[in-house]
Amino acid sequence: MSPPRWLLAWALLALLELGEAKEDAACCGPIVPRKEWKAQASECSQELKVPVRYVVVSHTAGSSCDTPALCQQQAQNVQHYHKQTLGFCDVGYNFLIGEDGLVYEGRGWKTKGDHTGRSWNAMSIGITFMGNYMERSPPPRAIRAAKSLLACGVAQKALIPNYEVKGHRDVQQTLSPGDRLYDIIQEWPHYRE
Template sequence: MVWGMRKCTVFLSPALYSILSPPHLCEIVRTGTRTAPSSRHNAAAQGIQCCHLAGVFSGICGGGEVMELQDTEQQNSVSLEIIPRHEWGARAPTSQTALNMPVTYLVIHHSAGSRCFTPLESGKALRGIQNFHMDTRGWWDIGYSFLISEDGNLYEGRGWDTEGAHTLHYNKDSYGVCFLGSFTDETPRSAALQKVEILIRTGISRGHLRPDYILKGHRDLGDTECPGEALYEHIQTLPHFQP
């Protein structure tokens, strides 16, 4: 998302962009917020004028904000919000090692703890995981690259640039994404599952993840039940999965 002169550009994947074609306008950006999908009639009622020219939607909102929705192969991602470490109360790492990007693997984990449905629950779980990794296991920081809660929030762990500690022998060439909760009997909610797919597309478009990346469950690379049977069954249906 690029802001300037009260103008915002949102880049969408081709699949999502097709949803936005007339007669529907799916996203209305007003100072960083989104509305629910609405018909063109409802959008007009909100003071929005829409046009469809050369693959670009432009909307002029009541407050004067200008929005553009653009489909491009070079920016094949929806704007992704990652909640930074300071917002969940992370401790500073004791050391760091840079990743050599783009990496090859994206490894799915679960925390095997309580499922988190609110930011308050997630923050408590994240701090607990970090304390366990640092104080009990003796690691430099929380081990995962990113963590996802049931409400679809995506939290920064070690992030894009730093080597994780989540999958033995693969940390130097992978990102570890952990779903907060135990997912042996049921999968995470759809908001959480959709977020990891957006994360993957964003990683590719920004050069962090190889376009021919390989998706794995933690159990594929180690002696563990992680990420739980139900979640593991789901990720086998996703593109680029290899057992």
């Protein structure tokens, strides 16, 4: 039995940390599919009209994870909270970023999320970093994973080329994405307040 793709991707990312990975806008990095992180079935049916202009970056403010096994469990925890406690049709985010340097598929590129409120959900992709980034920053491999995901969104025509990145706090009254992560995304070329 061969190892799951996400495990191979994680091993590759660990090797790439020895040297800075070169970004290629046409090449999408590994995204852990829902099936591989054992997501519950989605009950969502509302499509997101792509390409969208906005990306909203948040943090879960919960536990962080730095291995594929821990991040799989954390993605399941977030989904369980969103479905069972909040009554959402699925995990609210389009994508979740782990400190293991992998991207976990939430609702994906084409399904409207439940991450930022009624008006923003309909016109944005919601990506969240799993963890609390008020007093500490995500590791570089998580930041690289997020940047690779954004390049992928443009390459797949889910994001317009001149998309805008917003912090969750820019569009709702919240502390998300945390002070340290907010400082980081404000330096990204597509960030707009």
